[in-house]
Amino acid sequence: MNAPISPRTFRAFGRKDIATLPAFQRMTAEQRDVLTAVAHVLPFRVNAYVLDALIDWSRVPDDPIYQLTIPQPGMLASADLHQMVDGVRGGASPDALKAAARRIQRRMNPHPAGQMQLNVPRLEGRRLDGMQHKYRETVLFFPSQGQTCHAYCTYCFRWAQFVGLDALKFASREADTLTRYLGAHPEVTDVLFTGGDPLVMKTAVLRRYVEPLLRPGLEHVQTIRLGTKAPAYWPYRFVTDRDADDLLRLFEQVVRAGKHLAVMAHFSHPAELSTPVAEAALRRIIDTGAVVRCQAPLIRHVNDDADAWAAMWTKQVRLGAVPYYLFVERDTGPKHYFEVPLARALDIYQDAYRRVSGLGRTVRGPSMSATPGKVLVDGVAEVAGEKVFVLKMVQGRDPAWAGRTFFARYDEQAAWLDDLQPAFGRDAFFFEPGLRQMKASARALPVLQGGTPLDPTAPEPPGPEAAQV
Ligand SMILES: *Cc1c(COP(=O)(O)O)cnc(C)c1O
Numbered sequence: 524m525n526a527p528i529s530p531r532t533f534r535a536f537g538r539k540d541i542a543t544l545p546a547f548q549r550m551t552a553e554q555r556d557v558l559t560a561v562a563h564v565l566p567f568r569v570n571a572y573v574l575d576a577l578i579d580w581s582r583v584p585d586d587p588i589y590q591l592t593i594p595q596p597g598m599l600a601s602a603d604l605h606q607m608v609d610g611v612r613g614g615a616s617p618d619a620l621k622a623a624a625r626r627i628q629r630r631m632n633p634h635p636a637g638q639m640q641l642n643v644p645r646l647e648g649r650r651l652d653g654m655q656h657k658y659r660e661t662v663l664f665f666p667s668q669g670q671t672c673h674a675y676c677t678y679c680f681r682w683a684q685f686v687g688l689d690a691l692k693f694a695s696r697e698a699d700t701l702t703r704y705l706g707a708h709p710e711v712t713d714v715l716f717t718g719g720d721p722l723v724m725k726t727a728v729l730r731r732y733v734e735p736l737l738r739p740g741l742e743h744v745q746t747i748r749l750g751t752k753a754p755a756y757w758p759y760r761f762v763t764d765r766d767a768d769d770l771l772r773l774f775e776q777v778v779r780a781g782k783h784l785a786v787m788a789h790f791s792h793p794a795e796l797s798t799p800v801a802e803a804a805l806r807r808i809i810d811t812g813a814v815v816r817c818q819a820p821l822i823r824h825v826n827d828d829a830d831a832w833a834a835m836w837t838k839q840v841r842l843g844a845v846p847y848y849l850f851v852e853r854d855t856g857p858k859h860y861f862e863v864p865l866a867r868a869l870d871i872y873q874d875a876y877r878r879v880s881g882l883g884r885t886v887r888g889p890s891m892s893a894t895p896g897k898v899l900v901d902g903v904a905e906v907a908g909e910k911v912f913v914l915k916m917v918q919g920r921d922p923a924w925a926g927r928t929f930f931a932r933y934d935e936q937a938a939w940l941d942d943l944q945p946a947f948g949r950d951a952f953f954f955e956p957g958l959r960q961m962k963a964s965a966r967a968l969p970v971l972q973g974g975t976p977l978d979p980t981a982p983e984p985p986g987p988e989a990a991q992v
Contacts, residue, residue: 598857633683653695758804778812849888
């Protein structure tokens with residue numbers, strides 16, 4: 524029925540390969556210098572599948588996958604770009620280039636929303652740095668071996684980690700810490716493995732984190748989620764890689780243990796769903812009993828048109844996957860290059876939404892993962908003579924906030940929750956007093972010895988365990 528897929532061997536390419544990669548020989552030497560200069564500042568990692576099978580080189584530089592994976596000159600301020608290009612051309616030392624890049628990176632808001640302190644869970648009085656627990660029912664776990672990806676997205680909100688600005692702040696090797704934390708938190712139903720991309724890990728390594736969650740005592744953990752771009756950037760992971768079959772056996776094992784395995788697949792553009800190997804990957808994942816749910820941010824130059832989203836949602840449904848979230852890009856990195864105002868994001872979302880059947884309308888968006896919670900821009904309306912955004916909090920830092928509808932003054936330019944003002948002359952959104960209180964109590968937390976690994980022989984730190992926020 525289907526032609527067999529020929530295996531490929533994974534190899535990542537980066538800045539140092541620009542001079543020799545055949546794909547970049549179509550560029551002029553000057554264009555390669557510019558790319559090298561930008562790649563000193565922003566993450567750059569690709570592989571042969573992305574370069575040969577996903578990018579349409581006849582459409583470069585406008586090709587969406589080229590924009591998605593190859594750093595662009597417009598992502599830097601022009602003075603910064605000139606400085607880096609001069610450095611590359613003038614043969615500046617690696618140290619000088621790195622120092623110049625660091626200065627530029629630090630000005631690019633590498634840590635948006637400053638919510639790290641608010642989300643860090645604690646166990647036996649210590650911070651667990653490789654985990655986040657923001658919403659009551661879901662814990663995020665960042666396995667240290669999964670802190671890279673098969674290729675990098677130019678808009679990645681974790682870009683600071685990939686350029687070495689964060690010394691793998693979010694990383695844990697401790698499967699045991701995760702299971703002990705979950706044992707102490709019966710309210711948690713979902714564990715999300717994220718990164719980077721947890722599926723860059725060999726199956727044997729992933730298994731060491733996943734299998735303990737299937738044991739007695741953790742029955743309250745109903746769902747294991749894997750946040751991944753592998754079906755888009757390296758579908759061979761599920762089809763022909765040496766441990767692809769073993770990975771699928773692990774998925775089956777989770778399902779047989781009575782849990783839901785959710786592959787949270789990041790698809791940015793329909794081109795990523797267009798190849799035989801991508802289709803084969805989804806088919807094989809779904810055959811294990813796992814459910815593939817699809818999400819991505821809306822990004823100028825990549826997918827800021829309704830055709831792209833309607834095609835993606837339609838194809839996802841046809842392949843048996845479930846459209847889940849359309850996100851608003853976060854306020855970090857080359858945000859000016861990618862930004863789409865909320866009003867336009869809503870237009871694109873609604874235009875695409877109207878073109879798919881009800882089975883594609885499982886999607887929610889445009890959704891901002893903001894400090895108080897996930898906030899949907901649900902529509903524009905006129906209420907009591909005022910034009911407003913109808914907003915809905917679908918996840919709240921306080922669980923009581925979830926499901927609440929609220930209103931902001933319509934603003935054509937606003938691109939994030941922080942840009943919005945409450946409607947009807949109110950001076951604050953409903954969540955603001957509570958959020959202020961949470962921030963104050965997080966600041967009041969004792970400064971505790973941080974970080975994994977937990978050493979069971981270490982003396983107990985002083986003070987009572989502080990309230991979780
Ligand atoms: C989106 C998100 C989740 C999961 O939310 P769902 O709506 O259940 O998919 C969990 N934690 C964080 C920090 C998130 O941003």
